[in-house]
Amino acid sequence: MTPLPPTLRFIERDWLSSNQMLFVEPDGATLIDTGYGTRADFTVALVERVLAEVGRAERGLTRLINTHLHSDHCGANAALQRRYHCPTLVPHAEFDAVRRWDEDALTYRATAQVCERFHADGFLSDGDEITLGGMVWRVHAAPGHDPHSLMLHCPEHRLLISADVLWQNGFGIIFPELSGNSGFAEQKAALELIASLDVGTVLPGHGPMFHDVPEALERAFARLAVIADPRRNARNALKALLKFRLLEQQQFDADRLAEELAGASVMTNAAALIGMSLDAAIAWALTELERQGQLRREGSRIFNP
Numbered sequence: 001m002t003p004l005p006p007t008l009r010f011i012e013r014d015w016l017s018s019n020q021m022l023f024v025e026p027d028g029a030t031l032i033d034t035g036y037g038t039r040a041d042f043t044v045a046l047v048e049r050v051l052a053e054v055g056r057a058e059r060g061l062t063r064l065i066n067t068h069l070h071s072d073h074c075g076a077n078a079a080l081q082r083r084y085h086c087p088t089l090v091p092h093a094e095f096d097a098v099r100r101w102d103e104d105a106l107t108y109r110a111t112a113q114v115c116e117r118f119h120a121d122g123f124l125s126d127g128d129e130i131t132l133g134g135m136v137w138r139v140h141a142a143p144g145h146d147p148h149s150l151m152l153h154c155p156e157h158r159l160l161i162s163a164d165v166l167w168q169n170g171f172g173i174i175f176p177e178l179s180g181n182s183g184f185a186e187q188k189a190a191l192e193l194i195a196s197l198d199v200g201t202v203l204p205g206h207g208p209m210f211h212d213v214p215e216a217l218e219r220a221f222a223r224l225a226v227i228a229d230p231r232r233n234a235r236n237a238l239k240a241l242l243k244f245r246l247l248e249q250q251q252f253d254a255d256r257l258a259e260e261l262a263g264a265s266v267m268t269n270a271a272a273l274i275g276m277s278l279d280a281a282i283a284w285a286l287t288e289l290e291r292q293g294q295l296r297r298e299g300s301r302i303f304n305p
């Protein structure tokens with residue numbers, strides 16, 4: 001197993017915060033993705049520590065890049081911008097929404113997730129080439145999980161930064177399908193794109209880095225074949241979003257959830273897709289999560305185990 005090039009650090013986080021990739025530059029460092037907002041202080045401390053380890057404590061972070069703008073991938077952008085005043089590149093299609101801070105376009109309102117406002121100074125587009133840590137990376141559009149998501153591929157080192165398009169076991173929720181847009185076909189095309197690239201190591205948005213790329217692709221294609229049904233996708237999304245909320249808050253009151261989430265259109269759309277009221281859909285998802293050992297109940301109080 002070839003180790004990562006010395007100018008690249010892979011920082012594995014949990015499922016609430018995305019992983020980070022840190023590139024050592026001649027005159028600073030570039031960070032890709034920043035984790036969830038409620039963990040921003042921890043992320044800043046982590047980045048400070050890694051910068052010190054790679055000899056960039058003084059220069060600090062000189063550039064920030066986001067693969068996509070889900071709140072678990074850009075939640076510490078604002079805190080890192082305060083700390084390092086680093087210019088930030090986002091996917092081209094999201095650039096204007098960030099500049100206007102359009103929380104509907106950025107889907108934070110739709111998912112009832114939090115993300116502190118940050119600034120974007122430039123963008124990356126499909127087909128761009130960018131030098132990171134002295135290596136040339138090509139930018140690939142990879143819609144499916146998110147319509148504007150990007151991946152980064154370094155042919156020379158056979159590395160892929162796959163965001164939530166491919167994990168060792170699966171991939172992220174196919175969000176566009178929850179609002180009646182196409183996503184399954186795009187996800188299939190994105191997986192086919194990965195299969196067509198020369199990749200020996202994947203640095204995913206969540207979970208461990210991995211080398212068994214053909215096997216991971218096989219698992220992902222098989223999973224897509226199973227979930228490529230709007231109702232099934234909606235059921236998965238309800239469970240995943242409630243588990244995410246539980247990871248964020250560690251505990252909540254089941255009786256107040258429907259009220260708290262009434263404005264979250266991703267939740268109400270998912271409930272509608274399976275023909276349930278939001279109340280009933282939440283109750284169903286909590287029962288499923290409990291059955292899978294993903295939560296613990298005491299009366300109406302729900303705990304992350």
Ligand SMILES: [Zn+2]
Binds near residue numbers: 146172
């Ligand atoms: Zn995502």
